[in-house]
Amino acid sequence: MSEQKLQSQTVQTTGHAWDGDLQEYNNPLPVWWVYTFYATVIFSLIYWTIYPSWPLGKGWIGGVSNITYVNSAGETKTHSWNTRALLVADMNQAAVAQKPYFDKIQAMSYEQIAKDPEMSGFILSAGRSLFAENCAACHQAGGQGVVGFFPNLTDDDWLYGGSYEKVHETLMGGRRGYMPAFGEVLNGEQIDQLANYVASLSGIEHDAAKAGAGDMLFHSETAACFYCHTAGATGRQDIGAPNLTDNIWLWADVPAAGTAEGKVAAIRSVINNGLNKGVMPAWSGRLSPEQIKVLAVYVHELGGGQ
Amino acid sequence: MNFNFKHEWIETNIGLMSVLTMLAISVGGLVEIAPLFFIDETIEKVEGVRPYTPLEQRGRDIYQREGCYTCHSQMIRPFRDEKLRYGHYSLAAESQYDHPFQWGSKRTGPDLARVGGKYSNEWHVQHLVAPRSMVPESVMPNYPWLLSTPLDISDITNRMKALRKVGVPYSLSQAEYDANVTKFGETVASQLHIPDAQKNLVEQANFGNYDGDRTGISEMDALVAYLQMLGTMVDFSKYTDDAFVEFR
Numbered sequence: 001m002s003e004q005k006l007q008s009q010t011v012q013t014t015g016h017a018w019d020g021d022l023q024e025y026n027n028p029l030p031v032w033w034v035y036t037f038y039a040t041v042i043f044s045l046i047y048w049t050i051y052p053s054w055p056l057g058k059g060w061i062g063g064v065s066n067i068t069y070v071n072s073a074g075e076t077k078t079h080s081w082n083t084r085a086l087l088v089a090d091m092n093q094a095a096v097a098q099k100p101y102f103d104k105i106q107a108m109s110y111e112q113i114a115k116d117p118e119m120s121g122f123i124l125s126a127g128r129s130l131f132a133e134n135c136a137a138c139h140q141a142g143g144q145g146v147v148g149f150f151p152n153l154t155d156d157d158w159l160y161g162g163s164y165e166k167v168h169e170t171l172m173g174g175r176r177g178y179m180p181a182f183g184e185v186l187n188g189e190q191i192d193q194l195a196n197y198v199a200s201l202s203g204i205e206h207d208a209a210k211a212g213a214g215d216m217l218f219h220s221e222t223a224a225c226f227y228c229h230t231a232g233a234t235g236r237q238d239i240g241a242p243n244l245t246d247n248i249w250l251w252a253d254v255p256a257a258g259t260a261e262g263k264v265a266a267i268r269s270v271i272n273n274g275l276n277k278g279v280m281p282a283w284s285g286r287l288s289p290e291q292i293k294v295l296a297v298y299v300h301e302l303g304g305g306q
Numbered sequence: 307m308n309f310n311f312k313h314e315w316i317e318t319n320i321g322l323m324s325v326l327t328m329l330a331i332s333v334g335g336l337v338e339i340a341p342l343f344f345i346d347e348t349i350e351k352v353e354g355v356r357p358y359t360p361l362e363q364r365g366r367d368i369y370q371r372e373g374c375y376t377c378h379s380q381m382i383r384p385f386r387d388e389k390l391r392y393g394h395y396s397l398a399a400e401s402q403y404d405h406p407f408q409w410g411s412k413r414t415g416p417d418l419a420r421v422g423g424k425y426s427n428e429w430h431v432q433h434l435v436a437p438r439s440m441v442p443e444s445v446m447p448n449y450p451w452l453l454s455t456p457l458d459i460s461d462i463t464n465r466m467k468a469l470r471k472v473g474v475p476y477s478l479s480q481a482e483y484d485a486n487v488t489k490f491g492e493t494v495a496s497q498l499h500i501p502d503a504q505k506n507l508v509e510q511a512n513f514g515n516y517d518g519d520r521t522g523i524s525e526m527d528a529l530v531a532y533l534q535m536l537g538t539m540v541d542f543s544k545y546t547d548d549a550f551v552e553f554r
Contacts (some may be wrong), residue, residue, distance in 0.1 A: 016314060052554075055341030071548040082554040087384040087395070088547050094386060126437065133391055137441060138429055146440065149432060277518065279426035284541070286424065 021252055051081055097212075102290040110164035113297055120301075127298025134283070135299075143302040147253045149277075154303040157248040159278075162306035163235045168296040170280065171287075177240055177278020179228075182271050186223060193217055194225070195268035201233050202247035205260035240278070251275055314509060340434030348397045348552045354539045356490050357403040357474045358532070360462050360507035361498040361514075365532025367465070368525050369408070372449060379410035380419040380536065393420040394542045403474050415446060427516050430530045452526040453517060476500050496513045 013023045027260070050053065051063045062080025069089040070076050076083070079085045101122050105113065109203025113119045132141065132294035139145050151159060160170050182191060199206040218225045218233070225235075228241035235243035244248065249255060252266040283292060316323050341346055358366060369375070382388050384395040396419050401407045425433075432439060435453055437446040470476045477483040477499050486495035497506050511523040516530035 014314070018316075055337075055345060056347045060345060061339070070546065072546045077548060077551075079548075079551050082468060082551065083384045084395070084551045084554050087386065087389065088551065090386045091389065091547065134424070137425060137433075140442075149428065149440075238355070277426075277428045279422055281426060281430060 002123070028128050044091060063109055091166035105293055110297060113133040114301070123297050123301070127294050127301075130287070130295050131298055134151050134287070135295070138280075145250070147249060147255065148251065151250050152248075152304075153299055155248060156304050156306070157243060157246055158237060158304065158306065159235075159240045159242055159250075162300070162304050164296055164300050164305070166237070167305070168282065168292065171292050171299075172282065172284045175240060175278065177275055179275040180272070181274030182223065184272060186217075190217055190223070191209050191268055191271050192264075194223060194271050195264045198233075198244050198271075199260075199264050200252075201245045204247070204254070204263050206264060251278075348398060348538045349402060350397045350553045351383075351549050352397060352399050352540050353544070354518065354541060355399050355402060356494045356539060357469075357476060357498055358535070359510055360459075360503040361510045361528050362532045362535050363465065363469070364457060364459070364462060364507065365528035365530070368452070368529045371534060372452075374418075375408050375410050376412060377414035377446070378416065379408075379413050381409035381411070382417055382419045382484065392417050393537065394540075396537075397540065398553075400540060401536070405469055405472050405474065415444075418533070418536055422534045422536040422538040427514075427530050427534065428518060430533055431443045431526055433515050434526065434529070452529055453519070453524055457511075457523045457525050457528050459504055459523065460508055462507055463500055466500045466503055470500070 011210050012026045014026050017023050026180040049063065049175040050063075050065045052060055053063065054061045065081040066078050067081055067089055068076065068078045069085060070092055071088060101119075104119065105123075107240075108116070108119065113123065131139075131143070135143075138150040139153050140150075144149045145152035156162070158166070160166055160175060181192070192212035193210045194211035194217055195214070196206040197212075199216055200208075200214075218229075219231060227240060229235055229244055230241075233244040235241045247254075249266075252270045254263045257263045257266050285293075287295070316326060357363075366399065380396070380401075382392045382394070382396045389395065396409075400419075429440060431453065433441070434449045436448055436450070437444040466474075466476045467478070470478065475486060475489070475498065477486050477495070478501070481504070483495060483499050486498050489495075490498070496502065497510075499506075508523065510531065511527045512520075514527070514531055516528075516534070517524050517526035
């Protein structure tokens with residue numbers, strides 16, 4: 001009690017007493033805290049001077065800090081500091097650093113690029129990140145695709161062609177696959193015959209009698225399969241009709257079917273229902289011409305390029 | 307001045323303290339929000355931004371219902387890495403008809419502000435039903451019911467009327483429709499006409515066949531229609547790379 005009285009003589013209390021004798025000391029703020037506070041005030045004054053801060057009428061105070069950049073129209077401009085101007089300057093700086101490579105790529109033919117180790121190295125690293133962000137969602141990280149949905153880019157089987165030029169064309173304009181549903185024009189038996197014939201082309205276990213009938217049907221005007229898949233069933237790359245003789249499967253999930261019946265059934269289902277998928281988006285609006293050329297080479301080098 | 311201020315006045319007067327507390331708090335809002343209503347150049351003047359069609363709007367409702375925004379932002383920031391990955395930074399103008407906006411800041415999954423047109427409808431359907439069948443390392447949940455649940459289109463007119471009340475220019479009268487024709491052109495204006503909403507919704511879903519199943523309109527149809535539109539309204543090839551610098 002006596003100690004408390006002693007302290008109350010050196011430090012003032014707030015002057016209010018609760019419950020008769022409860023009092024509160026009115027200690028000053030710690031010195032370090034007060035000076036930190038002053039420092040933040042000074043910092044804000046400096047910040048307001050340099051960067052855009054206060055609204056003023058219908059605009060705002062831009063601050064003394066400026067960014068000078070060259071825009072895509074080639075004009076040099078200066079604007080008060082903001083992240084959008086900073087981005088233009090930033091993109092420009094990076095573009096200047098990458099320009100020698102991209103200029104070289106645009107000037108070189110595909111064959112020259114493939115032979116040049118420096119360019120191949122650049123394409124491997126630039127292509128990998130482009131592929132991972134834009135292509136891997138469908139074609140998977142290694143380009144192996146998904147059976148039933150998206151084609152494998154690492155094998156030698158190409159729907160629309162595997163040359164540099166064709167890969168480039170596919171990237172630019174996109175693709176759209178289509179096959180009519182033959183369940184609407186043929187009966188179950190006929191479709192079964194066709195499925196056995198298609199199985200026979202790839203050496204899959206099948207019913208020889210049905211396959212024989214299917215052969216006739218395949219090359220007849222009734223089913224007219226040969227118009228798109230050709231008489232030899234090797235497909236037409238100009239319209240994306242697949243080769244049916246190589247035992248490589250995209251739409252019918254033949255590899256996953258355990259039994260011979262299952263394999264034929266997978267083929268039958270595609271003939272019966274047709275396909276209205278196989279859509280690849282066009283990338284010409286999303287990626288730059290240089291990026292698309294890099295990707296064309298990268299995809300070509302995945303293993304299946306022709 | 308013989309005015310002796312005592313802190314005790316505030317501390318012992320709850321009414322006065324409430325008023326002063328509210329005044330102190332409102333300073334933050336006043337200096338940060340209020341000026342935006344007076345500054346001329348916060349919303350960029352661009353061509354192409356329009357309110358959502360009835361089908362896209364229903365897709366947007368499903369996007370919110372399923373909580374997509376808890377993992378996906380729709381806000382590309384003006385940084386080089388974001389531009390390289392996602393495309394042009396988001397503009398204020400692009401979310402001017404959003405109620406509520408879906409900017410977000412939490413990216414467990416990628417930003418979706420410009421996902422429209424990046425993948426095929428087929429990919430979206432398969433990816434929403436079973437994400438890991440398309441992206442093996444994905445942690446996104448499966449949403450298989452979107453494909454099997456028919457889309458409820460009975461209340462589309464009420465939903466659009468509600469949005470109209472908060473400022474989205476969906477039209478009810480002929481005069482409003484005519485104003486939309488002037489502003490957005492006839493094709494868009496007809497999509498924004500509330501009396502035709504159900505008809506427009508069914509037509510767009512049947513024509514687009516977003517879920518790959520022609521037998522009916524599923525919630526998947528609406529969601530994929532919405533996703534395929536995201537970020538596609540403004541044609542950035544019409545603008546120089548510094549066209550929007552002056553708005554900041």
